[in-house]
Amino acid sequence: MEIKLAKTAGFCFGVARAIKTLEDKSKDVNISTLGPIIHNEFVVSDLETKGVNAIDSLNELEDGKILAIRTHGVGKGIIDELEDSKTEYIDLTCPFVKKIHNIVHKHYNEGYRIVIVGNKNHPEVIGINGWCENNAIISLDISDISGKIDICEKVCLVCQTTMDRNTFETISEFVKAEFESSLIFDTICSATNERQEEAANIAKDSELMIVIGGKHSSNTVKLTDICKRYCENTIQIENFEDFPQDIYIPRKIGITAGASTPSCIIKEVIDKMIENTKGAESFAQEFEEYEKSLITLNTRDVVKGIVMGVSEKGISVNLGYKSDGFVPAGEVTDDPTADITSMYKVGDEVEVFVVRVNDVEGEVTLSMKKIAMMKGVKEIEDAFESKEILTGKVIQAVNGGVVVSVKGSRVFVPASQASDRFLQDLNSIVGDEVNLRIIDIRKMRGRTKVIGSVKNVLVEQKAALAEAFWADIEVGKEYKGIVKSLTKFGAFADIGGVDGLIHISQLSWSKIKDPSEVVSVGDEVSVYVLEFDKEKGKISLGFRRAEDNPWTKVEKELKVDDVVDCKIVRIVPFGAFAEIFPGVDGLIHISQVADKRIGKVEDELMIGQHVQAKIVEIDLENQKIGLSIRALIAPKVEEVPAEEAATEEVPSEETVVEEVAEEVAEEVAEEVAEEVVEEVVEEVVEETTAEEVSAQE
Helix, strand or coil: CEEEECCCCCCCHHHHHHHHHHHHHCCCCCEEEECCCCCCHHHHHHHHCCCEEEECCHHHCCCCCEEEECCCCCCHHHHHHHHHCCCCEEECCCHHHHHHHHHHHHHHHCCCEEEEECCCCCHHHHHHHHHHCCCCEEECCHHHCCCCCCCCCCEEEEECCCCCHHHHHHHHHHHHHHCCCEEECCCCCHHHHHHHHHHHHHHHCCCEEEEECCCCCHHHHHHHHHHHHHCCCEEEECCHHHCCCCCCCCCEEEEEECCCCCHHHHHHHHHHHHHHCCCHHHHHHHHHHHHHCCCCCCCCCEEEEEEEEEECCEEEEECCCCCCEEEEHHHCCCCCCCCHHHHCCCCCEEEEEEEECCCCCCCEEEECHHHHHHHHHHHHHHHHHHCCEEEEEEEEEECCEEEEEECCEEEEEEHHHCCCCCCCCHHHHCCCEEEEEEEEEEEECCEEEEEEECHHHHHHHHHHHHHHHHHHCCCCCEEEEEEEEEECCEEEEECCCCEEEEEHHHHCCCCCCCHHHCCCCCCEEEEEEEEEECCCCEEEEECCCHHHCHHHHHHHHCCCCCEEEEEEEEEECCEEEEEEECCEEEEEEHHHCCCCCCCCHHHCCCCCCEEEEEEEEEECCCCEEEEECHHHCCCCCCCCCHHHHHHCCCCCHHHHHHHHHHHHHHHHHHHHHHHHHHHHHHHHHHHHHHHHHHHHC
16 A cells, blocks of 8 residues: 655745744743634634634734734724734734735825625735725636626735636636736745645555645645545544544545644644554655655755745745745845846746745745855855956946946946946946956955956956957948937037047037037937047047938929928017928028018017928028018008099109109209208318317417
């Protein structure tokens, strides 16, 4: 007979921690749990003998007793009530359940509709729902969701920690397909997931499958359902007394147990089976191996494990021990901007450093960063000796420089060595990948400080690039460049180890006041060489293209006497400039603004005004266009009554000439008279002044 005992059978860490805490605390204080601590009557009864009783509501809490919140957790309303009343309590909520509370509370406040995959009557689900004001949709089937949520809503889906994976995946796939703005959080406990997978694998190869656990335990019931899929001969028992006396014992037997089943009950069941079966020796050996799996880890151990779950907060790792380990996000990598959810996936094998065993969060705390650092130290020391160029990522700006993550180690780069040019703001390079060389390693007070230089590498690289560049440069040659800085007169672009200037006049065919209107620092630009001076190291670059010259469009599309729609863009004393299309302005001279004489252009036109004007001149060589509004204004003709028009004599040409001559003669006479008067006045003034001077003498 072959008997297979699941290594994952029995207490999960959350349950073990809760029971141990109650057993320890009950020695000094009286404790009541809000509801049974777990769904196992044996454990609840055993705790009662130690002075820990279960109550159904806060009203039942006796004076002087401390309240313990069970592993299933409670809603926010109960926590608030305890805080407001200053009731002393111990929160024994399973860490995995606590994470779901945080997810639900955060996203509910951000406007998400919460969907919980679980049993609506389960205390864990009731507690989770309490963190979104009991407004969640609780589902065990797609029909619970379909038609109840608007497709435009944002949906956040979580799952009861003990839910079977098939149900969760079916509902999550539906939510992904139906709601574009959906967030799916796989919150099935890693221990539950592992327990279910192992139970399924054992059941596939067993003729009898025994599941040990409380009748009301959700995770035990689900284990039973899963096992029945693969082994029809599956039974669930709560303790050794439930074990059937006359059950047929086949050749292959599999055993697993729920998360709320203590090892003592598992052992009692095993002993009962041993009494009724042969092969006790081999079975005892199986159980001995199971007990060995309960051993703990030691701080500073370096071990390998399998990734069981990845989230923004960190990575859960199965170490092959009773308790899963957890790598906080800050211990995965030095890079605070890294997306760890894309770096690792479930099933990956990883090497980790044990930082702390069984911490207050209920998990073994691990670090990947320390492993990388330990491996990287030797490589960095070798690179220092060989002057090898290393690659790293700038992760932080600190006082006096920046920190670069290189092979898992932190390398300090002084501000003077962070670039080959002055950096006013060191934060501008945070997140950049850089090449550097280790220039010093200092060991102080048991710590090693590594100092690097980005500048040294850049200077060398640019020198090599510049040499190749100057050997190959020629007028008209095109380059791809990166805009490095902007000034009032233009933009400097790096075109391969050498900087060139794009003058502001070369940035656009239109008139611009600042280069930032066209380009920004960091932009990739296509430029061509206008001229260069190798001795002075100066290069003038062109950016605007001949085919974009708006005057080419003028030559093709406009001609004298055309009427154009234009916009007044500038007013000067002698007229107004109007934009015909971007980059092309025409001048409306003050004499062409109206059909009358005007003193100021502003009296007739204003900036931004749209007008129609006639083209009276095009000078392509000097890029000038003359416009006239006056040419479009018809001369005013005074209306004459028909009777008068019939009797009025039309003057002859000689008569018109004589009348015009008389008018001109009169105007000339008036001007001459004015000049004569002015001369006479001046002579009189001079004579009077001379007489006064003589009299005084």
